[in-house]
Amino acid sequence: MSAEMLSVEQAREAVLARIARLQPVRVELLESLGCVLACDVVSDIDVSPFDNSAMDGYAVRAADTAGASVEVPVVLRVVDHIAAGRVSSVRVGPGEAARIMTGAPIPAGADSIVMVEQTESLENAGSTGGTVAIHRAAIAGDHVRLAGEDVRVGETVLHAGEVVNAASVGLMAALGFAQLDVYRRPRVAIVSTGDELVGITDIPGPGQIRNSNTYSLAAQVLAAGGEPHLLGIARDNEADTRALLERAPEFDLMVTTGGVSMGDFDVVKDVLEQIGQLDFWKVAMRPGAPQTYGTVGGTPFFGLPGNPTSTMVGFELFVRPAIRKMRGFTTLDRPRTLATLAEDTRKKSDRRYFMRGIVEPVETPPPGAPSYTARLSGRQSSAMLTAMHRANCLISLPEGLSQIPAGTIVECIRLDMEEGTP
Ligand code: AMP
Ligand code: MG
Numbered sequence: 001m002s003a004e005m006l007s008v009e010q011a012r013e014a015v016l017a018r019i020a021r022l023q024p025v026r027v028e029l030l031e032s033l034g035c036v037l038a039c040d041v042v043s044d045i046d047v048s049p050f051d052n053s054a055m056d057g058y059a060v061r062a063a064d065t066a067g068a069s070v071e072v073p074v075v076l077r078v079v080d081h082i083a084a085g086r087v088s089s090v091r092v093g094p095g096e097a098a099r100i101m102t103g104a105p106i107p108a109g110a111d112s113i114v115m116v117e118q119t120e121s122l123e124n125a126g127s128t129g130g131t132v133a134i135h136r137a138a139i140a141g142d143h144v145r146l147a148g149e150d151v152r153v154g155e156t157v158l159h160a161g162e163v164v165n166a167a168s169v170g171l172m173a174a175l176g177f178a179q180l181d182v183y184r185r186p187r188v189a190i191v192s193t194g195d196e197l198v199g200i201t202d203i204p205g206p207g208q209i210r211n212s213n214t215y216s217l218a219a220q221v222l223a224a225g226g227e228p229h230l231l232g233i234a235r236d237n238e239a240d241t242r243a244l245l246e247r248a249p250e251f252d253l254m255v256t257t258g259g260v261s262m263g264d265f266d267v268v269k270d271v272l273e274q275i276g277q278l279d280f281w282k283v284a285m286r287p288g289a290p291q292t293y294g295t296v297g298g299t300p301f302f303g304l305p306g307n308p309t310s311t312m313v314g315f316e317l318f319v320r321p322a323i324r325k326m327r328g329f330t331t332l333d334r335p336r337t338l339a340t341l342a343e344d345t346r347k348k349s350d351r352r353y354f355m356r357g358i359v360e361p362v363e364t365p366p367p368g369a370p371s372y373t374a375r376l377s378g379r380q381s382s383a384m385l386t387a388m389h390r391a392n393c394l395i396s397l398p399e400g401l402s403q404i405p406a407g408t409i410v411e412c413i414r415l416d417m418e419e420g421t422p
Contacts (some may be wrong), residue, residue: 004282007399008352011283012318015293016332018279019300019322022184022252029172032164034225035182036328041158043175046148051106054143058097058119058132059110062140073120073133081128082107097132106144113143151175161328163420183328186252188226190217191244193234193259193268194306212385213257213311217304220315224323226253236265238274245271248296252326255319258306260290268292268303276301284351284399287382288314307382313354313394316415324419331419337393339372340365341408349402355380356391359412374412392416 006014024038053059060076068074076097080090084103092098092109100106100113114134122131151157157175158168164182172180197211198204211233218228229251234241236259245268248254259268260281269292272278276296281303283291288310292303300322304314321332339359347353359374374395378387393412397404404410 004280005284006280006282008283008285008317011280011291011293012321014280015300015302015318015322016325018295019325021328022186022326024181025184026179026181029169029178029180032172032180032182033166033169035164035185037158037160037162037164037168038181038183038328039160040156041172041175041177041180043151043153043155043157045151045175046153047151047174048145048147048149050147052145053100053102053104053106053113054145055113055115056101057113057115057117057143058134059092059100059107060097060112060114060134060138061092061094061110062112062138062142064095064097065112065114065134065136065138068134068137070135073135075122075131075133078128078130078132080107097134099132111140111144112138114138115143161330163329183326186226186323186326187229187250188221188323189229189231189248189251189254190214190221191231191234191254191256193236193241193256195236195265197233212308213306216308216312216385217255217257217315220312220320221255221323224320225327226323234259236267238267238271241267241271242275245296245301246275248276248299248301251299253300253302253319253322254296255302255304255315257304257311260292260303260305272296272301272303285313285317286348286351286353289351291318293318305382308385309356309388310382312385312388313382316394316413317354329419333413334419335414335417336396337372337412337414338370338409339374339395339412340370341395341404341406341410342373342375343406345376345397345404347397347402347404349400352399353397354394354413355397356387357393357395357412358391359393359395359414370409372412374410 065074079096080088080098082088082100082104084101087105088107098107118136120133192211192214198208200210221228234244259266272294278294281292288305290305291314294301302319304311324332356377357374358377359372365371377390396411
């Protein structure tokens, strides 16, 4: 299938069909943030574990406070002073109250809490032996948090397949889980190719440029929840390229940039065929037509084109969904927004274009029009990164069209949104 031109969808399907979810691993609680849970989590306790006060105030017997008001308060004798963390051994009897703090266990005998704002300290009300005036009749259960109100023993609190967020971490902490089983983050090897490349702290000599793609790709891997491994630069010869590509089986995924076009020194495809398998390399898209996909020793291999924006767009469309699939996610693609194109654009009709753009809400769209507009974020050369930097979307312009006038409704891939955001 290597010579035929695939549509973006065909290429994406072919890639994802070959990508499998990675094995679950046990990680420290905080490391699970953002990962997909690999098992159900069942609570072995009630949360809260005991009935407790929701307010700072007085624990009372509601019947004692019947008819209480500011004008005609009920006066109760204070028999204990209960801080959070202490279990009272005193029973609140008729005509009695216990001073109580938020989170402290409700003492025996009491059935409700009167908040401190609805009381008046008489003698020594804050301490045992004093008295307190109650200004409001309590109803049994007022401001009492019951045991198991939040979580019951035996309840499944988190479910396999859900994504761990900050609240899940808090819940797990409350239930005493210091570790969780989640799907592993893929280890992604990144290789740049090119005789012209120098390190980012080097001063480029004549004809040389800094190796920026290794870093944009590593950042994209990190943002997608993968673990980037920077293998450095392969020079444009087979021996050098083979030496780095052969390392693919050490990783879950390998991504290279450059060396896949029609240039005399583009050796990545040849090396891939020698040491692995080349599945396809032509996708009807721009930027980034030479999207190369294959395997080396069973490790999926993406050969992205070298132009800085082509490489980022290729990552976004193919590598990012693959990383998410490996991590156990079922939603693999960014949200898409329909928008009205704000300017005339032109393209070649034989392929899909992904223009770097800015999508913005419009306050009062004309009837029937989308509530967003989209415009280009700068010059669209794939060698330039500045338009990509300013973009919050890729404007997807379909095959078959060449002139696309302002006012056309277009689909925008939201680079500024994660899956699951509206
Ligand atoms: P290639 O796909 O190897 O023909 O490269 C296409 C263009 O991208 C050339 O202008 C390269 O200099 C440039 N390029 C390739 N690799 C990188 C890289 N790692 N960082 C920045 N630019 C690159
Ligand atoms: Mg090159």
